[in-house]
Amino acid sequence: MGHFCGASDKPSIVERHSIQFGLPIAYELSYVHPEEPAMATAAQIKALIESQLQGDDRQFMTVAMQIAAHAARKGQGRLADDIRGLVEQARERSGHRPASKPVPIAAARGELEGLLAVSYPEVRLAELVLDDKTRARLDRIVQEYRARSQLQAHALDPRRKVLLVGPPGSGKTFTASALAGELGLPLLVIRLDGLITKFMGETAAKLRLVFDSMGKTRGVYLFDEFDSIGGDRGERGDVGEIRRVLNSFLQFIEHDDSDSLVVAATNFGPALDPALFRRFDDIIEYSHPTAAEVEELLRSRLSPFATHAVDWKRATLEGVGLSYAELTRACTDTAKDAVLGGGTTITTSGLLRSIAERKSVPGTR
Numbered sequence: 283m284g285h286f287c288g289a290s291d292k293p294s295i296v297e298r299h300s301i302q303f304g305l306p307i308a309y310e311l312s313y314v315h316p317e318e319p320a321m322a323t324a325a326q327i328k329a330l331i332e333s334q335l336q337g338d339d340r341q342f343m344t345v346a347m348q349i350a351a352h353a354a355r356k357g358q359g360r361l362a363d364d365i366r367g368l369v370e371q372a373r374e375r376s377g378h379r380p381a382s383k384p385v386p387i388a389a390a391r392g393e394l395e396g397l398l399a400v401s402y403p404e405v406r407l408a409e410l411v412l413d414d415k416t417r418a419r420l421d422r423i424v425q426e427y428r429a430r431s432q433l434q435a436h437a438l439d440p441r442r443k444v445l446l447v448g449p450p451g452s453g454k455t456f457t458a459s460a461l462a463g464e465l466g467l468p469l470l471v472i473r474l475d476g477l478i479t480k481f482m483g484e485t486a487a488k489l490r491l492v493f494d495s496m497g498k499t500r501g502v503y504l505f506d507e508f509d510s511i512g513g514d515r516g517e518r519g520d521v522g523e524i525r526r527v528l529n530s531f532l533q534f535i536e537h538d539d540s541d542s543l544v545v546a547a548t549n550f551g552p553a554l555d556p557a558l559f560r561r562f563d564d565i566i567e568y569s570h571p572t573a574a575e576v577e578e579l580l581r582s583r584l585s586p587f588a589t590h591a592v593d594w595k596r597a598t599l600e601g602v603g604l605s606y607a608e609l610t611r612a613c614t615d616t617a618k619d620a621v622l623g624g625g626t627t628i629t630t631s632g633l634l635r636s637i638a639e640r641k642s643v644p645g646t647r
Contacts, residue, residue, distance in 0.1 A: 326402060329466035343369050344500045348402075348468055394491055396476035400501075401469050403459040410453060410460055411571065411579040411606065419566055420457065424464050427543065441563040443535060445508075446547040448568025451605030454547035455506060457566075461543060462502040470495075471504045478527070486530040493534040496542040508546040509554060528555060535561045576601040576609060580633070583613035587620060588627040596630060600637045608643070612636040 329345045350365035407420055426433060426440035433440050446454040462469035472492055478485050496503055535544065546562070548554060559565060571579060577598040581589070601609055615636040620628055 332466060339372075343372055345466075347499065348501075394495060397473055397488055397492060398495070399471040399473055401459075401471075403463040403469050405456070405460050405463045407457075407460045407464050410456060411575050411582065412453070413572070413575065416566060416568070419564060420461070423543075423564065424461065427465060430541065439563075442540075442542070443538070443544045443562045443564075444546070445559070445562040445565045446545065446568060447565065448549070449570065449605065450549050451607030452568035452570060453606045454568055455504070456606075458502055458504040458506075458545045458547065461545065465502070465543070467543070468499075468501040469504060470499075470501045471506060474505075474507060483526070485527045489527060489530055489534060493538055496538060496544070497540040500541050502543045502545060505544075505546040508548040509550045532557060532561060570603065570605055571609070573598055573602050576604075579606060579609050580613060583610055584617065584628050584633075587617055591630065592628055592633060593630040597633050597637065600634055604637070604640055608640045609637075612640045615639065 326345055326349050330342065330349070334342055346365055346369050350362040350369070353362040353365065407417070407424070410417075410420075412420070423441045423444060427442070430440040446457060448454055459469055461467075477488050477492070492503070538544065577594055580597055580601060581594065584592070601612070604612070612633070613636070616628055616633045619632050619636070620626055
């Protein structure tokens, strides 16, 4: 990407907003040198424009902080510091200053290093193959979140804390990415390998850092493989430190009133501690796709290719029993075979072969 905006003399979105706050433009944010890495992703640019059009100053500054974090990850430390400085000035002048200094969660250093993996998904909920009931519930989460100010004005809270339960490969992690993409928010995955330690009290302290960051950097926070910390406290053999971590999590999520979306995903719903379920605003269960959903997924994933020769009924029957993830891999393998073979036509035999290969993988059925 050569330019953020055109080469006109008109001020950019960032410049206009900075002028509105009376801030100097220390860097011309509207330009990125063609040979340098892009400063902002498409999702960030879209969120920045949407916040400006909606007059949402708070969201504008939140996205600006995300762009600063993105610049820091790209090695543009000076630029990142200047953007953060501009945002701090804006907050002081507009009354949006937070209670304490923001934590640069996406920076390559600091207390949160190793705890969060940050990305900016561009996928949308429309790309998921879901049953009508599940899709309606996810759509409602998005609708309520977008209208959170309106709801809060009437002392109503939007759905922000969501538990996703289902077998591996059923679309839980992809759902979290799609929610982030739909809302124009970063996806922050809590890295359990960096969170859980053998030292008493240290894990709970790290967990507090994560929940503190939810109030400072708005995003979708994903606790994947949540059963590793959310297991039933009554189970024998449970490690004492893990029990303390779960107790801390229960307290933190109970008192969390940030504007971030908290998503927990687990393959083992029955193994979770019963006290967890009432802490979530919504619990959504996933399962392997039905025959109709298998066909929809196969057609969708292979739609960029010529599929006129595919026997969809036969392919669907063979695909039943596989997860969404395995079916997606089968489609990807089939498409690769077609391209490597010098064409773009998908054959029934090629698709069946890829499905059979996925079925042969241990643990896929």
